[in-house]
Amino acid sequence: MFYLKLSFRNAFRHPLRAVLTITGVAVAILAFGLLRTLVGLWYLGVETSSSTRLVTRSSISLVFSLPVSYRERIRQIPGVKEVSMMNWFGGIYVSEKNFFPNFAVEPKTFLALYPEFIVDEGEKKSFLNDRRGAAAGSKLAAKHGWKVGDRIVLKGTIFPGEWDFVLRAIYRGAQRSTDESQFFFHWDYLNESLRKTVPRRADQVGIYMVGVDTPEKAPEVAQAIDATFRNSLAETMSETEKAFQLSFVAMTEAIMIAIKIVSYVVIVIIMVVAANTMAMTARERIAEYATMKALGFRWSHVAVTVFAESLLIALLGGTIGVLLTFPAANLLEKELSQFFPVFIISTETIYFQFAAAALVGIVASVFPVYRASTINIAEGLRRVG
Amino acid sequence: MECSNSSAKGVEKSHVVELISVFKSYQRGSQIIPVLEDISFRIQEGDFLALMGPSGSGKSTLLNLIAGIDHADKGTILVNGVDISSLNESGLASWRSVNVGLIFQFYNLIPVLTAFENVELPLLLTGLSARRRKEQVETVLSLLNLSDRIDHFPSQLSGGQQQRVAIARAMVTDPAILVADEPTGDLDRTSAAEILSFMGRLVKEFGKTIIMVTHDPKAAENAHRIIHLEKGVLLNPGQQKI
Numbered sequence: 001m002f003y004l005k006l007s008f009r010n011a012f013r014h015p016l017r018a019v020l021t022i023t024g025v026a027v028a029i030l031a032f033g034l035l036r037t038l039v040g041l042w043y044l045g046v047e048t049s050s051s052t053r054l055v056t057r058s059s060i061s062l063v064f065s066l067p068v069s070y071r072e073r074i075r076q077i078p079g080v081k082e083v084s085m086m087n088w089f090g091g092i093y094v095s096e097k098n099f100f101p102n103f104a105v106e107p108k109t110f111l112a113l114y115p116e117f118i119v120d121e122g123e124k125k126s127f128l129n130d131r132r133g134a135a136a137g138s139k140l141a142a143k144h145g146w147k148v149g150d151r152i153v154l155k156g157t158i159f160p161g162e163w164d165f166v167l168r169a170i171y172r173g174a175q176r177s178t179d180e181s182q183f184f185f186h187w188d189y190l191n192e193s194l195r196k197t198v199p200r201r202a203d204q205v206g207i208y209m210v211g212v213d214t215p216e217k218a219p220e221v222a223q224a225i226d227a228t229f230r231n232s233l234a235e236t237m238s239e240t241e242k243a244f245q246l247s248f249v250a251m252t253e254a255i256m257i258a259i260k261i262v263s264y265v266v267i268v269i270i271m272v273v274a275a276n277t278m279a280m281t282a283r284e285r286i287a288e289y290a291t292m293k294a295l296g297f298r299w300s301h302v303a304v305t306v307f308a309e310s311l312l313i314a315l316l317g318g319t320i321g322v323l324l325t326f327p328a329a330n331l332l333e334k335e336l337s338q339f340f341p342v343f344i345i346s347t348e349t350i351y352f353q354f355a356a357a358a359l360v361g362i363v364a365s366v367f368p369v370y371r372a373s374t375i376n377i378a379e380g381l382r383r384v385g
Numbered sequence: 386m387e388c389s390n391s392s393a394k395g396v397e398k399s400h401v402v403e404l405i406s407v408f409k410s411y412q413r414g415s416q417i418i419p420v421l422e423d424i425s426f427r428i429q430e431g432d433f434l435a436l437m438g439p440s441g442s443g444k445s446t447l448l449n450l451i452a453g454i455d456h457a458d459k460g461t462i463l464v465n466g467v468d469i470s471s472l473n474e475s476g477l478a479s480w481r482s483v484n485v486g487l488i489f490q491f492y493n494l495i496p497v498l499t500a501f502e503n504v505e506l507p508l509l510l511t512g513l514s515a516r517r518r519k520e521q522v523e524t525v526l527s528l529l530n531l532s533d534r535i536d537h538f539p540s541q542l543s544g545g546q547q548q549r550v551a552i553a554r555a556m557v558t559d560p561a562i563l564v565a566d567e568p569t570g571d572l573d574r575t576s577a578a579e580i581l582s583f584m585g586r587l588v589k590e591f592g593k594t595i596i597m598v599t600h601d602p603k604a605a606e607n608a609h610r611i612i613h614l615e616k617g618v619l620l621n622p623g624q625q626k627i
Contacts, residue, residue, distance in 0.1 A: 002509055009497035291493040294454055295554075296482025296510050298475065378446075378455045381489065 003301070007308035010285075018313065021277050025317025025360060026324065028270035033325040033345065033353045034332070035263035039256050040349065041340050043249060048177050049241035051215035052081075053113060054222050056208040057244075059237040065204035066234050068191075073228060074208055079221040082211035084109035085187060087204075091154030091163060093144070100140050102154060102183035104190040107135070113211050116174040123148060123169035131189050133168035137180035139341060141170045154183075159190065161197070181341035210238070267356050274364035278310050282368030289372040290380020299373035306372045310365035311358065318357020322350055400463075401562055401594045402428040402451055407460030409446055409617075420446045421617045424460070428562075428596065433588045435608035436598045442614040444598045445566055451596060452485050452564045453477045465561050482510045486555030490567035492547040494539040494554075500526065501535045504553045511558065525553040529583065545576030552583065556593070563587065565597040569604050581607045 012018050056074065058064035068085070075083045087104040107128050111117060119127065119135060127133045136146060146152065152165045165185050173180050187205075194202040212221045222238035229236045239247075249256070282289075289302045325345055333343035409421040420443045428434050436444045449455040450462055453469045462470045464484060472480055487493075494503045501522055508518045526532055529549040539547050548568060555563050565584070569577035585607050587593040597608060605611050613620040 006495070006497065013497055287493065288495055291489075291495070292506070293478065294452075294481065294487055294493075295507050296478050298478055378449045381454070381493070 003304050003308060007305050007312055010281075010305070011309045011312050017277065021274060021313055022317040022320065024270055024273055025314055025357060026320035028266050028360075029318045029321025029353050029357050030324045030328060031266045032263050032356055033322065033349055034328060035259050035266070036349045036352060037325075037329065037343065037345055038340070039259055039263075040346060041343065042252065042256050044177055044342065044344075045179075045245040046242055046249060048116075048175070049245050051218065051240065051242070052212050053241040054210040054212060054218055054225070054238050055241055055244035056210055056222075056225050056236050056238040057206070059226070059235040062206070064234070065206055066208065066236065068203040068205050070205070070208065070229065070234075070236070074210060074225055077221060077224045077228065079212050079217040079224070080210055081213050082109055082113050084113050084209045084211075085205040085207070086110070086209060087187060087190060087206040088158070089154070089156070089163075089185075089190070090158045091156050093152065093154055098144070100181050100183055101179075102185070104187040105184045106187050107133075107184070110184065110209070113209055116178045117171040118174055119169045119171045127168035130166060130168050131186050131192075132164060132166050134165035134183060134185040135169040135171055136167055136183045137341070138170050138172045139180040139337060140183060141167070143181075143337060146170075159194065159198075159201075161193075163193075176344055177342055179341045181337060209241075267360065271360045271363050274310070274314060274360050275367060277313075278306075278364045278368045279371075281309070282306060282371050285372070286375055286380045287383040289375050290377045290383070293375070293377050294381065303369045303373040306369045307362075307365045310368065311361035314357050314361025314364065315354075318354055318360070321357065322353045325350075325353070399429050400427045401430045401432070401465055402596070403461075403463040404451070405461040405463075407447075407450060407457045407462060409443070409450060409455070409457050419617055421450075421457075424617075424619050426612065426619060428594060430594055431588060431592045433585070433595045433607065433609045434597065435605035435611045436596065436614060437600070437602075437605055437611055438614035440600075441616075443617040444614050447614065448564050448566055448596060448598050451562070452487060453481045454487075482507055483558060484561050486552075486558070486560040486563040488548070488551050488555050488563060488565035488568045490570040492539070492544075492551040492571075494547055494550055496539050499536050499538055500531060500542065500550045500553075503539070503550055504557050506554060507558045521557060522553075525557045526550075529553050543576070544572050545579055548572060548576070548580050549583070552580070552587075556587065556591075562594045562596065565595060567598055567600065569599070569601060577601075577604065 056066070056070075058066055065087075071083050071085060074080060084106050089102045089104050091102050092098070093100065111119065111124065117135075123135075127135050134152060141147070146167050148167055148170060150167045152167055154163045154165065156163055171180070191202055210221065210225065212218050218240055222240070225238040226236050289306075292302055293299070329343045329345050333340065336343070404427075405425050407421060407424040408419070410417050410419045412418070424447065436447060438444050446455065450457050451464065453464075453472070457470050460470065461468055467480065467484075469477065469480060495506070498506070504522045504526060505518055508521060513521070523532070523535070526535055529552060531546065531549055531553065534542060534546060534550075539550070542550065548571075552568075563584075568584070569580055572580060581604055584595055584597070588595055588609075595608075597604070599605050611621075
């Protein structure tokens with residue numbers, strides 16, 4: 001108890017220095033937490049993907065589409081429970097800065113395959129029954145002030161023209177991590193329009209989403225799908241949803257690695273700053289450590305005092321940093337909603353933040369602890385005055 | 386406590402401190418600088434000894450050796466029959482906490498601790514309960530007329546008051562000897578006189594043995610005996626007060 005009291009009072013002996021060091025640690029831990037969260041969010045799609053869903057796309061590239069006729073053939077493969085299809089639409093709402101993901105889907109099978117998108121029964125029914133109907137995530141709807149029944153016009157980029165929709169449903173996520181910023185509409189609506197305007201682009205599907213009975217069957221079903229269309233004009237590549245999401249993440253992996261490195265560099269910088277502060281502190285207090293040792297205190301007593309002081313400052317800064325992470329994340333969620341629809345601070349990140357703060361405290365104390373505990377008493381006592 | 390009592394044999398009971406052919410030198414680079422050479426003398430129980438000499442004569446080093454703060458290169462130092470030159474660091478730390486009270490020129494109080502807490506410091510190394518420690522600290526502080534300053538931090542005390550707190554810290558464990566390195570060196574005349582008078586009382590009324598290093602002949606006048614050191618050599622080991 002005495003050592004804790006002494007360490008606490010020593011920590012705040014120079015209030016300005018203590019406040020600046022604590023602030024430095026807090027900012028570093030905050031930055032570390034946010035950067036880690038950013039990296040985590042990049043992989044969120046991978047982590048939240050279902051193990052009972054496969055994605056089938058053109059074996060050449062995602063840019064190439066597949067014939068709509070594949071749907072029934074896939075459905076007949078043993079182990080397949082449900083098949084849905086999707087086209088990336090890439091429409092713009094009013095201006096490009098309002099970007100949000102929008103897809104043409106087959107609503108009935110899509111909602112059956114993705115139970116994480118929760119839609120009220122009434123809204124679901126009206127969405128399914130209206131060919132021009134659309135469903136938007138609650139965050140997206142809130143952002144643009146949309147209500148069910150509103151007319152929404154998207155300007156096509158891949159599919160030129162102005163596309164008129166009526167918002168029939170607003171979905172919410174089953175979990176906090178579910179993306180509530182997407183926009184879905186009927187694939188049939190897109191296809192029928194294309195049949196009239198660009199017939200050669202009609203009856204084409206971007207990807208098929210395939211529901212399988214059990215996760216164990218996924219590899220077997222994927223192989224069977226690809227085997228079915230081997231040597232055809234549009235060969236397929238089927239993979240788990242997780243693998244499909246990973247292929248997107250892999251494109252930006254270098255950026256993610258860079259962000260990770262930066263997050264560690266931030267910690268190393270604050271470690272050096274804290275170590276310098278603690279070294280200065282130890283140098284100023286050499287006479288006091290020598291006095292304590294002269295009075296009969298062991299090197300371990302002195303070491304504990306210095307160590308506790310360093311840890312106290314680092315953990316205090318760390319705690320403030322962790323507490324600031326939540327409002328900062330809320331702010332970022334609002335500001336960057338088009339890129340990061342959810343900005344969740346995971347429990348793991350909080351543990352990492354505290355661990356990083358503790359590491360800063362431990363590393364910063366190494367030199368001062370060594371110096372304080374090995375000080376020659378006679379020499380140390382001469383430092384007074 | 387890791388103490389050797391084997392050396393106690395043959396030491397007169399009334400001799401609290403005995404130095405036998407003590408040598409000490411320091412190394413500066415490749416050069417060895419002798420500080421103390423063949424020092425031998427005895428201090429009796431209840432003695433008040435002043436160590437005098439010019440700067441660099443080795444007085445503080447000698448005091449440090451007696452206090453168990455530094456090690457002699459050669460020779461024997463017996464304190465209360467214990468050969469402290471044979472103790473290791475850990476043994477010396479334990480020995481110091483019980484047997485020696487230290488008083489420094491610049492008081493060496495811990496700035497973040499109150500007068501009470503500073504005096505309590507050495508008692509934390511004993512097995513005393515918090516209640517007993519409180520009683521003991523309060524008693525010592527009242528002896529030094531510091532009862533009203535118990536919760537004051539060193540920065541809130543005058544130099545004389547700080548030195549009285551340091552004396553209280555030195556005597557709170559009731560050690561056999563008190564060693565004081567220039568205890569009045571940083572004080573004005575009035576405070577210095579007050580401290581010296583109190584040290585005199587410690588010897589007279591409490592039977593303490595005090596070894597004091599001083600430059601000040603006035604301060605040395607309070608001692609029973611004065612020993613002069615010059616260039617590490619003892620000039621008058623047996624000389625009584627002038």
